[in-house]
Amino acid sequence: MLILRTKLTDLPYYTKQNLGLALGKNKDALDYWIKKLIKNQALIPLIKGLYVSSYYLDLIKAKGKTEDYLEYLAGVVRSPSYLSLEYALSKYGLIPEAVFAITSITTKSTRSYQSALTSFYYRNLKTELFIGFIEKKFEKQTIKIAMPAKALFDYLYLKKFSSLAEMKSYLLSDGRINWAVLNKSDRKEFSKYTRLSASKKMLEIDKILKINNLQ
Secondary structure, three states, X not given: OHHHHHHOOOOOOEEXXXXXXXXXXXXXXXXXXXXXXXXXXXXXXXXXXXXXXXXXXXXXXXXXXXXXXXXXXXXXXXXXXXXXXXXXXXXXXXXXXXXXXXEEEEOOOOEEEEOOOOEEEEEXXXXXXXXXXXXXXXXXXXXXXXXXXXXXXXXXXXXXXXOHHHHHHHHHHHOOOOHHHOOHHHHXXXXXXXXXHOOHHHHHHHHHHHHOOOO
């Protein structure tokens, strides 16, 4: 077991090919070992053909970096993508709710994946709007996360409203958005994205926010 632990602590995630090399197995023998390791909880499946080593996860937990690790994995499970929407809004304090599923924006189709570690949700935006994120480091890897204004833009852009009245009510009270988190620069950024989107809904939202001194 010690030898196995040593072999499966090198990488933050494993593909079937990586596992074959690490374990020195191939074809049917590899499939057998993957099933065995999953059963013994040494491997945790993320999506088909993508696995996390529980031994590596233990090392990350010991460093207190589990949240960063899950954020990094979100970018691996579906790429290109960046953290945004409810997850980023909660992280920045723009909404009061704690969000445990990891939400991201991608240029690929909308998808969701459930694993033993967490749930990953991805919403699609056109390539022109795949901007407004920063990069932070996790170990030697990179995590992409939307800046506050872009996370809010993404959320409102994808949110459906049945009427103008509902939209106003959501923005000003029902949505419980903490507008005080956004500084002057953030507000300018938000307006920039609304103009870039050329979305009538987003331009109306920007107008409502400015009228009510929230923008």
